[in-house]
Amino acid sequence: MSAEQPDMPELKIESGSGLQANVEPLQLGKRLREIRQSLGLTLEEAGKKTGLARSTLSKIENEQISPTFTAVQKLANGLQIDIPQLFAKPRSTMASGRRVLTKSGQGTPHPTSTYEHELLSTDLARKKMVPFKTRVRARSFDDFGDWVRHEGEEFLLVLEGELALYTEFYEPVAMVAGDSMYYDANMGHALVSLSEKDALVLWVVAR
Amino acid sequence: MSAEQPDMPELKIESGSGLQANVEPLQLGKRLREIRQSLGLTLEEAGKKTGLARSTLSKIENEQISPTFTAVQKLANGLQIDIPQLFAKPRSTMASGRRVLTKSGQGTPHPTSTYEHELLSTDLARKKMVPFKTRVRARSFDDFGDWVRHEGEEFLLVLEGELALYTEFYEPVAMVAGDSMYYDANMGHALVSLSEKDALVLWVVAR
DNA sequence: CAATAAATTAGCATATAGGAAATATTTCCC
DNA sequence: GGGAAATATTTCCTATATGCTAATTTATTG
Structure with a gap:
């Protein structure tokens, strides 16, 4: 190759570029309910598995409170859910059958x-x-x-x-x-x- | 769209693949500090970008408090980080400096x-x-x-x-x-x- | 409809997160 | 090493999440 290196600006550890996934206004509550129900658990049972109170779970699911990070961890642990999954959009629990077409210039x-x-x-x-x-x-x-x-x-x-x-x-x-x-x-x-x-x-x- | 579907083999619903990751004992604090510093931000600046108080950020980074979920979201938004990234393992050991060029037609x-x-x-x-x-x-x-x-x-x-x-x-x-x-x-x-x-x-x- | 289960809400106590300012620590320059 | 400035940590107070218990509402089901 022939490119000659021009005068490079000094390095600086910088912002990780703009290719960050946008943080959607995801509704943790809905998501959780979906997951819990798909596991066939009542709030009571989920409470036992996670170590959180029924009422707390209810409030979280109804977005009345913003759970503590540790609470989220307990949820993830107790219900065996992959944390990133919590942040995925509500949509299909199904992983199969997904596809998205983007026409030229329509991104x-x-x-x-x-x-x-x-x-x-x-x-x-x-x-x-x-x-x-x-x-x-x-x-x-x-x-x-x-x-x-x-x-x-x-x-x-x-x-x-x-x-x-x-x-x-x-x-x-x-x-x-x-x-x-x-x-x-x-x-x-x-x-x-x-x-x-x-x-x-x-x-x-x-x- | 005009393509006619040819005789297709029968469908089979596939299992949604067991993409469960075990919830590691992740240290959000360390992780966050790593990210913030890699962005070259001070607590002050990070505070402005996220809308959280310096002190709060400090406490979070030092694992003195467990941030609220909304706080985590603010962090993700403000610092342009993908939430799941927060839960990712520390960082793939090395692999830094790898690259491979393939010229057109030379694959x-x-x-x-x-x-x-x-x-x-x-x-x-x-x-x-x-x-x-x-x-x-x-x-x-x-x-x-x-x-x-x-x-x-x-x-x-x-x-x-x-x-x-x-x-x-x-x-x-x-x-x-x-x-x-x-x-x-x-x-x-x-x-x-x-x-x-x-x-x-x-x-x-x-x- | 009645009976029961499940979910939501209420009220209160306690633990803890979040913000503002004070204090401590580090960094940097002389 | 001694400030001075920048940065980080801690303190204190307020806001809020969490846990309990129990009451109320909302499904389920027979």
């Missing part, structure tokens, strides 16, 4: 100064991957701010244009349409469009 | 009668995702055999051509370049090229 936009993200498949709860398309602005180099760094692994495919992928510990790499990269997202990374035009890439992030 | 070929797979990023061990590009032969309809079905989730992006994605429990969907689909791979699925030409798609599978 959820999420613009930043340098990038223009389009989140794909946003409304699917507890996915293992978060896919999105990103337009990297031409000359975004100037804006090159900080490394992006977050949990998980990332797969990147260049759809259009030419760009350079900078990654901590490595030399930057020039990439053109069709090239792809797989890397650990804990490693600082950033993209810069090399050409006059914007570049288009697909990202998939997995926790 | 590992893997042809079958209907598809022509090109595996990307093959030599990276224990990845969370498996990405590959696939050429779907035109008129592959004839070969339509059985559902493909496996563990995990799948993300699909159409790069070229037109095709139909058949999935169990749903009507088939016509897709063109730029369209994407996210679905549970336990659900039977199959692709058929609708046009004269081959279609090109990108898949990413996550266990």
